[in-house]
Amino acid sequence: MTKLLPILAVSLALVRGGTLFLGAYPDSVLVVDEAKGQITDRIHLDTGLPTSLRLSLDRKKIYVTTNDHSGVEVIDVATHKVLNHFVLNTPNKFYRFGGGTPDPKDQVFYTVTTEMNKLADRYEIGKPKYTVIDLAQQKIARTVDIPPKDENANAGGFGFGRGGFDISPDGKYLYQFRDSVVVLDTSDFKVVDRIELSKPDLPGMEAIGFGGQLDSISELGRRVSLFNSSDPIVHNRVFGIATFDLNNRKFDFTPVGPSPAGMAGLQVAPDKKNAFTVIANGTLGNKRCEFWTFDLGTNKITRMVELPCRSRFSFGMSSDGKKLYIYGAGFEIEVYDAATLKYERTWDLNNDITLAGMIVLP
Amino acid sequence: MKHLRAVNKKARRIDDYVSAAKGDVVALQNPPAPPQPRPHIPMGCSLSFSPGWEVDSAGGTAGLCQPVERDIYDCYVTCFWPAQVPDHLNNSADWANKCAAATKDWRNLDLVFP
Numbered sequence: 001m002t003k004l005l006p007i008l009a010v011s012l013a014l015v016r017g018g019t020l021f022l023g024a025y026p027d028s029v030l031v032v033d034e035a036k037g038q039i040t041d042r043i044h045l046d047t048g049l050p051t052s053l054r055l056s057l058d059r060k061k062i063y064v065t066t067n068d069h070s071g072v073e074v075i076d077v078a079t080h081k082v083l084n085h086f087v088l089n090t091p092n093k094f095y096r097f098g099g100g101t102p103d104p105k106d107q108v109f110y111t112v113t114t115e116m117n118k119l120a121d122r123y124e125i126g127k128p129k130y131t132v133i134d135l136a137q138q139k140i141a142r143t144v145d146i147p148p149k150d151e152n153a154n155a156g157g158f159g160f161g162r163g164g165f166d167i168s169p170d171g172k173y174l175y176q177f178r179d180s181v182v183v184l185d186t187s188d189f190k191v192v193d194r195i196e197l198s199k200p201d202l203p204g205m206e207a208i209g210f211g212g213q214l215d216s217i218s219e220l221g222r223r224v225s226l227f228n229s230s231d232p233i234v235h236n237r238v239f240g241i242a243t244f245d246l247n248n249r250k251f252d253f254t255p256v257g258p259s260p261a262g263m264a265g266l267q268v269a270p271d272k273k274n275a276f277t278v279i280a281n282g283t284l285g286n287k288r289c290e291f292w293t294f295d296l297g298t299n300k301i302t303r304m305v306e307l308p309c310r311s312r313f314s315f316g317m318s319s320d321g322k323k324l325y326i327y328g329a330g331f332e333i334e335v336y337d338a339a340t341l342k343y344e345r346t347w348d349l350n351n352d353i354t355l356a357g358m359i360v361l362p
Numbered sequence: 363m364k365h366l367r368a369v370n371k372k373a374r375r376i377d378d379y380v381s382a383a384k385g386d387v388v389a390l391q392n393p394p395a396p397p398q399p400r401p402h403i404p405m406g407c408s409l410s411f412s413p414g415w416e417v418d419s420a421g422g423t424a425g426l427c428q429p430v431e432r433d434i435y436d437c438y439v440t441c442f443w444p445a446q447v448p449d450h451l452n453n454s455a456d457w458a459n460k461c462a463a464a465t466k467d468w469r470n471l472d473l474v475f476p
Contacts (some may be wrong), residue, residue, distance in 0.1 A: 024462070025435050025458060025462055026458050026462065051439070067439065068455055285422060285425070310427065310428075310432075311425055311427045312433075330427070330432040352432075352464055354439065355436055
């Protein structure tokens with residue numbers, strides 16, 4: 001029996017998977033065991049429906065924004081307990097915001113909000129503003145006007161798409177990965193640097209382009225992402241792989257080939273050797289999707305396999321990088337093998353998943 | 363002469379010929395469309411004129427979620443189709459409180475009376 005115990009321990013370690021955190025309707029975060037493909041816990045959110053999930057820099061907390069009353073909830077990853085929750089709305093003042101990032105010390109939350117004041121005869125609608133939310137005081141600490149040039153990109157739509165920030169490990173700079181990469185100083189939100197890139201036009205897909213927001217496997221202070229650009233003469237659209245060093249604001253782009261119509265972000269395997277994306281060409285009934293595997297050593301495509309694509313979906317990867325997930329617009333997660341890119345199984349969560357996305361932790 | 367305008371086919375062809383001669387030469391180049399400024403929609407609910415649940419933007423059904431119930435919640439939360447789906451942000455926050463998976467238990471969705 002004593003000889004069997006180490007073997008049993010090793011076997012258990014092998015089958016033990018990571019944990020997925022998914023925003024779910026109507027007011028919860030689902031905790032899914034990757035090994036079982038089942039919900040193991042359901043974290044209730046007092047402030048309502050989750051619209052974004054964000055992992056803290058130390059990976060010990062998850063920041064959730066909710067949209068019933070413009071709330072923020074902080075979840076402890078280890079215990080699944082809600083450590084802090086509050087709403088920004090008051091009876092006569094409402095906010096719209098979705099997504100953001102905490103500072104490295106977990107004291108404030110950076111986002112973009114739009115304020116609406118309920119007056120006696122009308123609503124007074126404000127413009128989007130850079131916003132710092134004090135997590136201890138549970139209120140907005142300060143707002144900064146957005147220059148007209150950046151206003152449209154921060155306006156977002158339907159309460160989403162705002163505040164897609166990333167932060168440098170020293171907390172001094174905020175990065176916005178949108179149609180261009182904009183670097184902001186956290187002290188005054190002045191633009192420190194701006195890298196213009198063409199805006200990808202990607203119909204019917206989610207979490208696309210410079211998607212630092214859900215890139216939960218990347219290294220601290222480093223992001224690897226896909227980018228799209230076009231040349232100024234004949235406007236050929238080209239995609240490539242971009243590496244961002246958030247510490248010293250250095251960017252490295254490697255063009256790979258002609259851009260497909262849509263790309264569902266880049267998922268980098270934990271070994272940092274391979275990365276995966278889902279591309280889509282065509283629209284509506286002519287839409288075709290493929291998995292693409294990249295060798296990050298040479299920045300070349302090593303494998304392409306077609307998959308049946310949903311009308312809308314998000315793309316994720318398991319904690320060990322061995323499985324790929326297609327989820328969103330429904331209650332199921334389709335699991336594919338990352339090595340062969342073949343379909344394996346479908347996990348039925350029996351609960352619709354929100355646009356908040358997924359956080360994967362080992 | 364600017365006050366003159368073509369009234370028959372021949373005159374219109376002459377008009378097109380003259381204006382084409384003044385235009386730029388576009389060969390194999392695909393000129394980029396000028397960036398369209400996005401409308402400022404502050405309330406969170408759209409003023410979208412998308413057709414609705416029955417057909418997609420091309421008039422077919424291939425672009426819709428299959429089945430369409432998969433799409434209910436994302437439209438409900440984002441107010442994408444405020445006429446077809448109750449709007450979560452402003453008026454019907456509790457509409458889906460008893461229904462976690464719309465495809466399976468849509469009967470539990472609440473009724474909304476305008």
